[in-house]
Amino acid sequence: MSQDTDSKVVRAAIHPAIGIARVGNSENEFYIGPEVLEPQPQPPGFYKDSKGALKREAAQFRIYGYNANGEVVSELTADNADITWTVHVANKKSAWYQFQLALDIPEAAVNSPLKTDPSALRNSQPVEIDGVTRIPTRAELTIDPGPRSITGPNKSGKEYEFDSGKFFKTNVYLGELRTDDAGRLIFLGGHGLSASFMGPDVKPTTFANNDGWHDDTSDGPVTAAVSIDGRSIPVDPAWVVVAPPNYAPQVKGGRTLYDLLYHTFVAAGVLPFPQKISFTNDILPMFRRLSGLQWVNHGYATQFGPGGRYNFADQSLIARLNDNSKDAANTEVRLQIFNMFREYVRDGKSPVPWPWEYGDAMDVPPADTPRQNVAISATQYQMLQKWAGGDFIADWDPKAKPAPGTLSDVPLAEQPEMLDRAALAFCLADAFHPGCEVTWPMRHATMYMSPFRIRHRAPDDPEPNYGSQLTQEMVLKPNGALYGQGPGTLTRWMAVPWQTDTASCRSGYYAGYGPRYDPFVPTFWPARVPNHVLTEEDYDIIVDPSKPREERIKAFGRRAVWLRGLGKNYLDAIDSMITNFGKLGVVEERPGVANDDFFPEQMMVESKPGFKKRAPLLQGLMLLDLSLETAASEESVAIAVAEAAEATGHDEDEFVVGPIDKINRFRNAR
Numbered sequence: 001m002s003q004d005t006d007s008k009v010v011r012a013a014i015h016p017a018i019g020i021a022r023v024g025n026s027e028n029e030f031y032i033g034p035e036v037l038e039p040q041p042q043p044p045g046f047y048k049d050s051k052g053a054l055k056r057e058a059a060q061f062r063i064y065g066y067n068a069n070g071e072v073v074s075e076l077t078a079d080n081a082d083i084t085w086t087v088h089v090a091n092k093k094s095a096w097y098q099f100q101l102a103l104d105i106p107e108a109a110v111n112s113p114l115k116t117d118p119s120a121l122r123n124s125q126p127v128e129i130d131g132v133t134r135i136p137t138r139a140e141l142t143i144d145p146g147p148r149s150i151t152g153p154n155k156s157g158k159e160y161e162f163d164s165g166k167f168f169k170t171n172v173y174l175g176e177l178r179t180d181d182a183g184r185l186i187f188l189g190g191h192g193l194s195a196s197f198m199g200p201d202v203k204p205t206t207f208a209n210n211d212g213w214h215d216d217t218s219d220g221p222v223t224a225a226v227s228i229d230g231r232s233i234p235v236d237p238a239w240v241v242v243a244p245p246n247y248a249p250q251v252k253g254g255r256t257l258y259d260l261l262y263h264t265f266v267a268a269g270v271l272p273f274p275q276k277i278s279f280t281n282d283i284l285p286m287f288r289r290l291s292g293l294q295w296v297n298h299g300y301a302t303q304f305g306p307g308g309r310y311n312f313a314d315q316s317l318i319a320r321l322n323d324n325s326k327d328a329a330n331t332e333v334r335l336q337i338f339n340m341f342r343e344y345v346r347d348g349k350s351p352v353p354w355p356w357e358y359g360d361a362m363d364v365p366p367a368d369t370p371r372q373n374v375a376i377s378a379t380q381y382q383m384l385q386k387w388a389g390g391d392f393i394a395d396w397d398p399k400a401k402p403a404p405g406t407l408s409d410v411p412l413a414e415q416p417e418m419l420d421r422a423a424l425a426f427c428l429a430d431a432f433h434p435g436c437e438v439t440w441p442m443r444h445a446t447m448y449m450s451p452f453r454i455r456h457r458a459p460d461d462p463e464p465n466y467g468s469q470l471t472q473e474m475v476l477k478p479n480g481a482l483y484g485q486g487p488g489t490l491t492r493w494m495a496v497p498w499q500t501d502t503a504s505c506r507s508g509y510y511a512g513y514g515p516r517y518d519p520f521v522p523t524f525w526p527a528r529v530p531n532h533v534l535t536e537e538d539y540d541i542i543v544d545p546s547k548p549r550e551e552r553i554k555a556f557g558r559r560a561v562w563l564r565g566l567g568k569n570y571l572d573a574i575d576s577m578i579t580n581f582g583k584l585g586v587v588e589e590r591p592g593v594a595n596d597d598f599f600p601e602q603m604m605v606e607s608k609p610g611f612k613k614r615a616p617l618l619q620g621l622m623l624l625d626l627s628l629e630t631a632a633s634e635e636s637v638a639i640a641v642a643e644a645a646e647a648t649g650h651d652e653d654e655f656v657v658g659p660i661d662k663i664n665r666f667r668n669a670r
Contacts, residue, residue, distance in 0.1 A: 009065030013236035019059030025582035040405035041589035078183030088147035089220035090488030095141035102440035189242030190216025194497035207504035215497035220487035243437035253527035254355030260429035263377035295604030296530035299520030338388035344370035356521035457484030503577035532559035533606035565611035583610035
C-alpha cells in the first residue's frame with residue numbers, strides 16, 4: 001500500500017468467499033486447504049497421520065479491511081481488530097430430494113424423452129422406527145446443530161464443536177471451529193462417518209440415493225462481527241462447504257469450479273470478458289491441466305504425457321503455441337488444437353473431443369444427448385477461439401519465476417482474490433451427476449450476492465414447500481432453491497452417503513458405462529477421484545538408474561487401478577468405501593528424473609494403500625505379459641487376465657491397465 005492510499009478501514013470482507021473443508025478419518029490431524037493456485041507440494045506421507053489415517057482438510061478464513069475506494073488496507077486479525085466469528089452448518093441430504101438429473105438442463109424437462117425418474121423425496125417410504133412402521137419426518141432426517149461462535153487467538157475446544165445435531169436419535173459430529181495465533185478462523189468438517197439408522201446390516205444399493213443413510217458432510221454461512229477501536233465495521237459474509245477428500249491434491253480438473261463460476265458472472269454481465277487474452281494466464285492453464293490428468297487417468301497419460309501427441313509440459317510445444325504470428329503452420333496447429341475441444345452443436349454425443357469427462361446428462365447406455373459428455377465453459381471456449389485466431393498476448397516466459405507457493409508470497413492487494421480463486425480451483429465442475437464437492441445450482445447467478453459470494457437467505461424468509469417431487473418448473477421459480485441459501489442447502493443435492501458416489505465414479509468401458517469405445521475414457525472427476533495411478537513399486541523402478549532403460553520406460557507406462565482395494569463386485573465396493581475410504585492411496589508429488597528427454601523431473605505417485613498386503617502387482621503383470629505373447633483369441637486374453645489375478649490376489653481390472661497396448665494390438669489384428 002502506497003503512502004498516498006487512504007488507510008481508514010470502512011468495510012471488510014471474509015475470504016475465501018467459499019471455503020472448502022474435506023472429511024478425513026484421522027482423529028486429530030489436519031492441514032489447511034489451498035490458499036494459492038500453485039501451492040508448494042507437501043512431502044510424501046503428509047496427507048496421512050502416523051496410523052495411516054487420512055487427515056482432514058481445514059478451511060481457513062481471513063478478513064480483509066477496505067477503504068472507501070475499495071482498496072485493501074490490511075488483513076484484520078486479533079492484533080488490530082476485535083473479531084467474533086459465527087458459523088452455522090447443517091446436513092440436509094436425507095431430508096431433501098433424490099438426485100436423478102441436473103434439473104436445469106433440457107433433458108430434465110417433463111416432456112424430455114431422456115427424462116429419468118422424478119426427483120422424489122428421499123426417505124419417503126414407510127419403515128419401521130422404534131417398532132412402528134411410518135414415514136420419517138423431515139426433522140428426524142435433518143442434522144442441524146445450530147450456530148457456533150468463537151473469538152480470540154488460539155481457541156479450540158468442546159464448546160466449538162458442531163456435535164448436537166441428531167439423525168433420528170443419534171448425535172452426529174459435523175465439525176468444529178478453531179482459531180490460529182492471529183485469530184483467523186479454522187473450520188474442520190466431519191470424520192467421514194456414514195451410517196444407516198436401520199442398523200449395520202443394511203447395505204447401500206446405489207450411487208446417490210440410499211434411504212436410511214446419512215453422512216457428515218455439511219455446509220453453511222460464515223459471518224463475523226468486527227470492530228476497530230470500538231467502531232463497528234460491516235463485513236461481507238462467506239460460506240463453507242464440507243466435501244469428500246481430495247485424493248490428488250496437486251492435480252486440477254479439466255474444468256474447475258472457478259472456471260464455471262467465472263463464466264456465470266461473465267454471462268450475467270457482473271464480470272467483464274478479458275479485453276485481451278493472455279496465453280500464460282488464460283490459455284496455457286487449460287492445456288497444462290490436461291497434461292496434469294496423466295497422473296490420475298491412463299488415457300490422459302497416453303495422450304498428454306511423455307511420448308504423447310499433446311504433451312503440454314513440452315517447452316518446445318508451448319513455445320509454438322505461444323506464437324501469435326500469422327505463420328501458416330503455427331496457425332494451423334492452434335486451429336487443430338482448438339477444434340479438439342468439444343462444441344455441443346458440432347460434436348453431438350461423440351466421446352472423442354476434449355475434455356474426456358462425462359457430462360450432466362451422462363447415462364448408461366450413453367444417452368442420445370450432447371450432454372453425455374462435458375464441455376469447457378462458453379467463456380473458456382471463446383478465449384480459445386480468440387487464441388486460435390492469433391488474437392492474444394504472447395506472454396509466456398520459460399524463465400519466469402514460479403508462481404507464488406504460499407499466500408505470504410502474494411502482494412496484500414491480491415490476496416483476497418487469490419484466496420477466492422484458489423479454493424475453487426481445486427474443486428470440480430465436470431459431471432454434475434451429481435458432482436464432487438457441489439453441483440449444478442452453483443452455475444446460477446441468482447445464488448450469489450456478488451461474484452463468488454453466496455446469497456444468504458434471511459431467517460424470516462423460509463424456502464417454499466416443493467411437495468413430494470421436485471421438478472424443473474418448481475426449482476427454476478423465483479425465490480426458490482436457486483436463490484437465498486441456508487445451512488445445508490448446497491450439499492443437500494449431493495449423494496448420500498458420499499462414499500457410494502465416489503466408489504461408483506470410474507472410467508472407460510471397464511467401469512461398465514457403455515460400449516467398448518476406450519478402456520480409460522471418458523471418466524468421472526479423476527482429479528479428485530483417481531482412476532489409474534503410478535504405484536510406488538513402479539516409481540522405484542523408474543528412478544533407479546541401474547535398471548535397464550527399457551524396463552524403466554515400461555514401468556512408467558504402467559498404471560494401477562486406484563480403487564483396486566475395494567473389490568470388484570460393485571455393491572461390495574460401495575459398501576467397502578464407507579469404512580475404508582481412508583485406506584486409499586493419495587497421489588503425491590515426488591522427484592522424477594532430472595535432465596532426461598523422456599521422464600519428467602517431477603512425478604505424481606500413489607502413496608501405499610492401507611489394504612491387506614498382496615503379491616506385488618509387478619509379479620502379476622510379468623506373468624500376464626508372458627501369457628499374452630501366445631494369446632490366440634480374446635477368450636485366451638481373458639483367461640490370462642483371470643489367472644494373473646488369481647495368482648497374486650489382485651482384481652482382474654488391475655491387469656488390463658499395464659499391458660493394454662498388447663491387448664489392443666491383438667484386437668486390431670483380428
